[in-house]
Amino acid sequence: MKVKRDFNRTRIIVAFTITFLVFTLGLTLGMLLDTQRIQWSERESKQQKADYDSLQWQYLFLTSSENKEETCILLKAAFDKSVTDLGESLDKIQSYREQSQINEQDYALIERAYIIDNLRYWLLARQYKEECGGEYAVILYFFSEKTCSICPDQGVILTHFKKLYDEKLLVFPINTDLEDQESSVKILRARYNVTELPSIVVSNRKYSGVVGMDSLSEIICNNFNDKNICVR
């Protein structure tokens, strides 16, 4: 009456092999995609550099030109577009890096290039304001992904204001995690005496800790001569 017990090894091995293949397929596709993402990021980075070179030439032309007003308008438009592109692709690269299980170093290198780009644009924005005037606020945002748990809060608030003011507000995020590799970050930190994270710098003034909605709104508004621009 007893059943003849059987342990079917072949079926288990076949099932395991198929599972393994599906798993490997997923992993391989993921890795292929990651490679594509890195290529895209590098392309974007090159694009940013070309944009910057072009802007720099426009700026040089501006300083030597007589008809400043017209060039100013053109330059501002090109500048806004470049800074927006820079912000968007940086967001994307950060999310890609978080998903990536491999290629950590590649992403770090790309992000470093982005920091330098950001700092260049920031400098250019300051020079431009001197030359052309114009109503817009510039914010330097110091943060860290590794050692600062409240930084995302500031990030959310800044993103909100960026949406609110659009081209009237320029935010340049500086990731201090890359300080050791990128001395420009160190120089800026020392210049504004940033000891605490997050910190923002608006019109050469440093504000430490998370700056809330109301205070930030006030700070940004103080930058504008025309108070009508203020959104309250």
Added chain:
Amino acid sequence: MKKLMCGCILVKMNITIVQGAVWFAYFVSLFFLIYWLLFFIEKKNFLKIELIKKRAKLENFPTVTISVPAYNEEKNILKTLRSLVELDYPRDRFEIVVVNDCSTDATRKIVNKFIRDNKKQKKYANVNIRLINHKVNKGKAGGLNTAIENSDAEFFSCIDADSAIDKDALLYMINDMVKDRDLAIVTPVMKVDSPKNWIQKFQRIEYMSSMFVARLMGHIDSIYVAPGPFSVYRMSALKKLGKFDGRRNIEDQEIAWRAQKHHLKMRQCVHAYVYTIAPDTMKGFTRQRTRWYRGAIMTIYDYKELAFNKKYGDFGMFQIPLMIFSYVLSFIALIAIGYYLIKPIYQYIYNLFLIKFDILTQLKNMHFNFSILDIEVMQIVMIYSALFIAVLMLYFASRHTNDRVRKYGSIYIIPYFFLYYIMVSIIVIKSIVEIIFRKKQKW
């Protein structure tokens, strides 16, 4: 600063652990799904032949005792008894034994009246109905044991008061028993009786697939439950196994495990349909499942020497590990839901709080710059390959249990795969917590 850093590293590590756990859960789930699919494909023709309805031709109808354990069943008992006397089986070859387990309601009176009325009717006059009254409350298992002690039939069966049997179910089951003299227990195909709300409809889909898998399990000698409503036992096997054990409140699972331990043969009779009333409230569902899962986990513990034991073939090396894994999976599923669903929702609401719920600005400036590079390939391959096989198996299940998945609306299939398993996972964890808690109390 240093403290903060440690905290952040821990969070980062936790995410990696969760991700690893999810990958592991996915890998093993996919493995088990593929195993059943392979097994189904391997035996496809055989399973098809098995489904062909052959009218059972018996020359000598063996005797059967059908036990009805009853405790305060005044509402259902009449319906149950009527369905039993209507069974398509020679009326002088089976008897009904109602075991009244100290009911405090009118159960005893109703049964006595039914017996008297039945004798007056010509058609059912031959059916022998007996009522045995317990002096003390012995529970369901006790009732079954009383019926066995008072029976000299060749086969034994029992029925729950909340279930209805197909007329010809007994005939098909006895037919299987007569054809295969090695068979010790034959289990029925359980279906949810006319599901009305979404809880019952979910359970209907679940019964469909689990009955299909139970049938496949039968063919690798891995059945681990002989459903309470209307499993048929060979009396000689029952005598060998000993009494029903009600200590864990799941005597129908325990007896199957004991049969496995004794290497007895169990099969599902594909033509024997039993319709059971599934709980229709969350509370009732939770109560029933908690009892099942607690009992199931404790039974695995009681019979742990069978696990990973080559002597028990596929049951020990495949089925028990699968069951253990399914309980581990509940934990992983809940952790994953926390990390991938609840945490982002919480984060979103918190972010809205930071910007003082200025949703209008968010909406006004919303723009999508989605590119094909944003797709998370690994997750898609993971989710869809498993889902594809699960849906495929459900399709085979519906065809092989002579039913249509979409009979009660197809809309329930989608949340079934997501919501239902979350529900079950929560109940499993509740059961495990209860077990641990109870144990501590004992100590």
